[in-house]
Amino acid sequence: xxxxxxxxxxxxxxxxxxxxxxxxxxxxxxxxxxxxxxxxxxxxxxxxxxxxxxxxxxxxxxxxxxxxxxxxxxxxxxxxxxxxxxxxxxxxxxxxxxxxxxxxxxxxxxxxxxxxxxxxxxxxxxxxxxxxxxxxxxxxxxxxxxxxxxxxxxxxxxxxxxxxxxxxxxxxxxxxxxxxxxxxxxxxxxxxxxxxxxxxxxxxxxxxxxxxxxxxxxxxxxxxxxxxxxxxxxxxxxxxxxxxxxxxxxxxxxxxxxxxxxxxxxxxxxxxxxxxxxxxxxxxxxxxxxxxxxxxxxxxxxxxxxxxxxxxxxxxxxxxxxxxxxxxxxxxxxxxxxxxxxxxxxxxxxxxxxxxxxxxxxxxxxxxxxxxxxxxxxxxxxxxxxxxxxxxxxxxxxxxxxxxxxxxxxxxxxxxxxxxxxxxxxxxxxxxxx
Amino acid sequence: xxxxxxxxxxxxxxxxxxxxxxxxxxxxxxxxxxxxxxxxxxxxxxxxxxxxxxxxxxxxxxxxxxxxxxxxxxxxxxxxxxxxxxxxxxxxxxxxxxxxxxxxxxxxxxxxxxxxxxxxxxxxxxxxxxxxxxxxxxxxxxxxxxxxxxxxxxxxxxxxxxxxxxxxxxxxxxxxxxxxxxxxxxxxxxxxxxxxxxxxxxxxxxxxxxxxxxxxxxxxxxxxxxxxxxxxxxxxxxxxxxxxxxxxxxxxxxxxxxxxxxxxxxxxxxxxxxxxxxxxxxxxxxxxxxxxxxxxxxxxxxxxxxxxxxxxxxxxxxxxxxxxxxxxxxxxxxx
Numbered sequence: 179x180x181x182x183x184x185x186x187x188x189x190x191x192x193x194x195x196x197x198x199x200x201x202x203x204x205x206x207x208x209x210x211x212x213x214x215x216x217x218x219x220x221x222x223x224x225x226x227x228x229x230x231x232x233x234x235x236x237x238x239x240x241x242x243x244x245x246x247x248x249x250x251x252x253x254x255x256x257x258x259x260x261x262x263x264x265x266x267x268x269x270x271x272x273x274x275x276x277x278x279x280x281x282x283x284x285x286x287x288x289x290x291x292x293x294x295x296x297x298x299x300x301x302x303x304x305x306x307x308x309x310x311x312x313x314x315x316x317x318x319x320x321x322x323x324x325x326x327x328x329x330x331x332x333x334x335x336x337x338x339x340x341x342x343x344x345x346x347x348x349x350x351x352x353x354x355x356x357x358x359x360x361x362x363x364x365x366x367x368x369x370x371x372x373x374x375x376x377x378x379x380x381x382x383x384x385x386x387x388x389x390x391x392x393x394x395x396x397x398x399x400x401x402x403x404x405x406x407x408x409x410x411x412x413x414x415x416x417x418x419x420x421x422x423x424x425x426x427x428x429x430x431x432x433x434x435x436x437x438x439x440x441x442x443x444x445x446x447x448x449x450x451x452x453x454x455x456x457x458x459x460x461x462x463x464x465x466x467x468x469x470x471x472x473x474x475x476x477x478x479x480x481x482x483x484x485x486x487x488x489x490x491x492x493x494x495x496x497x498x499x500x501x502x503x504x505x506x507x508x509x510x511x512x513x514x515x516x517x518x519x520x521x522x523x524x525x526x527x528x529x530x531x532x533x534x535x536x537x538x539x540x541x542x543x544x545x546x547x548x549x550x551x552x553x554x555x556x557x558x559x560x561x562x563x564x565x566x567x568x569x570x571x572x573x574x575x576x577x578x579x580x581x582x583x584x585x586x587x588x589x590x591x592x593x594x595x596x597x598x599x600x601x602x603x604x605x606x607x608x609x610x611x612x
Numbered sequence: 613x614x615x616x617x618x619x620x621x622x623x624x625x626x627x628x629x630x631x632x633x634x635x636x637x638x639x640x641x642x643x644x645x646x647x648x649x650x651x652x653x654x655x656x657x658x659x660x661x662x663x664x665x666x667x668x669x670x671x672x673x674x675x676x677x678x679x680x681x682x683x684x685x686x687x688x689x690x691x692x693x694x695x696x697x698x699x700x701x702x703x704x705x706x707x708x709x710x711x712x713x714x715x716x717x718x719x720x721x722x723x724x725x726x727x728x729x730x731x732x733x734x735x736x737x738x739x740x741x742x743x744x745x746x747x748x749x750x751x752x753x754x755x756x757x758x759x760x761x762x763x764x765x766x767x768x769x770x771x772x773x774x775x776x777x778x779x780x781x782x783x784x785x786x787x788x789x790x791x792x793x794x795x796x797x798x799x800x801x802x803x804x805x806x807x808x809x810x811x812x813x814x815x816x817x818x819x820x821x822x823x824x825x826x827x828x829x830x831x832x833x834x835x836x837x838x839x840x841x842x843x844x845x846x847x848x849x850x851x852x853x854x855x856x857x858x859x860x861x862x863x864x865x866x867x868x869x870x871x872x873x874x875x876x877x878x879x880x881x882x883x884x885x886x887x888x889x890x891x892x893x894x895x896x897x898x899x900x901x902x903x904x905x906x907x908x909x910x911x912x913x914x915x916x917x918x919x920x921x922x923x924x925x926x927x928x929x930x931x932x933x934x935x936x937x938x939x940x941x942x943x944x945x946x947x
Contacts, residue, residue, distance in 0.1 A: 257897070260912075260913065261912035261913065264677060264912060264915055265677075265912070266684070267677045267679055267684045268677045268684050268685065268686050269684050270683045270684055270685065271683070271684075272684065286915075290676070290677070290678070290679075290915070291678070291679050292677070292679060372771075380897070380899065381896070381897060381898060381899035382897050382898070382899075432770070433769060433788070433790045433793070434768070434769035434770045434788070434790055436769070436790055436793040437769050437790055437792045437793050438769075446770070451770075506679075507679040507682065507684075508679045508682055508683055508684040509682075510682070511682060575914075577913045577914055578914050581898060581909065581913070581914075584898070584899075588899070592793065592795065594795070594796070
């Protein structure tokens, strides 16, 4: 009886042992032969910068280099990116292993610890960081910590329609604010266009960009002084508000600008409705694309007109819209090396050089390459505008500050508040945040 | 007369001791009643009650997302009613409140008047009535996001916006109007314009109300039509015999008997209007800061989940108060 029980128990133990041992043995064998498959989750936008198609091509290249790693994208409109990163940060493990991070979130993410500093990775693996312009690095640096690796060198250019300007009797675009105003007035007076200029002044982040850039054109695009105080009610920032309101009130800017975003303003320019547009680099592609543009060959990329005596080094004033790749702080430790490998790959000069048609590269060596010069005859203007960028305020509560700026700049342009009152209210509200 | 707590009815009276009620529920003839309800109750607890309690708890704290030791979580420091008090002291909250009330009030007035009118029309006998009903119902079938884009194109501020184009062709306007820009209305009469502006009226708000009503009026009309069809014809015949005019019949017969269905429609629409988000956000982003938009902005843009939750609860309280008034005014006549 006992003997039978012992035999039965031994058989059961052997069976259980063999069942348990098989996968362990298989896993061990697999570990030595092929690496474990890894899915890297990446959050990117489907609005601007590199297209989703280009991103997929990059992912295919990465998969070739690391066959065990598959990059899985989530593409969202820009406006949904911040909240997606925020809600992902609330989960024990991040929903995304790598996220596209706008430079305006750098302060918030660093202060709240939502993404990790990349200094150690960059120090170890990026051999020539000096080949990325300092202005681009600055967008992602806070207190010496680099919160994202530069990926998109987005900034604004000044665009004009040379055919419309020629009809008005001008041989070239404006270089000063006074010239620009004069050209707009003549274009309107001669009824060449109903509204010479269209911009993206809907109550969104694009409005802050246009405001900062315009303040820059008047000499200083920094909306906060060295002591961290808001200065929208004085100097160039106030002049910028007056200028924007004046263009609207005189009918030089299309009133639709008040509800237009960047693509809407770009389309108005590409359709020949507007003679001037100040917009991100994507407009260059649109205005030269026969399927989207009625002004192919007439659109010119230029440096921004500036007030005389200002911006002596750059003779232009643009706005940065740089975006980088970052690793969320709750990305599991095991995934972080792979997350960095993807960032290193996607931001590398080699990969960026393969997609010059899609985006201006962050690497100056690639930007000044023969291939870029061949593809983009305006590369010199691009460089000049990139060197003339102003950054939006680098404050931890930037989105709250931006929301106040948007509201009052919009009211000042539309005239629902006087420029002076809007500027004072804006400063007062921002100061009340702290 | 109270229902006795006896096994005869099988349903335990509320006066019976709890233990006995539980025992009867588990063993009596209503066992399956409770057993079959249980999954739904658990789902309701899981997706409504627990999140609601959690959101309320967040509204009483300084609630932030934190990542500690590589793990993300939500951290809340108890601040009592501070979030609510800060909101009530904020001019921006009251501006959003007035805009929300304006949006709700104007929409409800349109729905009650035009909705009932449409329903009465659809209740008449005329050739093509079925086709008319079908056409009226089509906008309801359009997804809200698509409806937003549709009205965005109609109200486009450029010359090629459908409405501007039509008005320019008819020479009713001489230059384009930027309908979706929140500009004062009736600016020719400054005092009226200022007053309406204070109450939340502006061009963008009115444009969005039109777009939203175009989509939602059909469901109001169809629900009211269902109510109309439950009113016996004999009531109208009796009224006619008494010499009642069409208006008197409507006022004395139709409206009172529509009370219950109108209560349901008004409560349903009030809740929807107070939390309306999609169309407003799609067309205006944060440019028209109604309470629902503010709640989203506080929570998901600024990361202030405590403040965002507090606004959501205030929206809920406002909806409850309005619903209470509806029930008191409309439903009591049928009780």
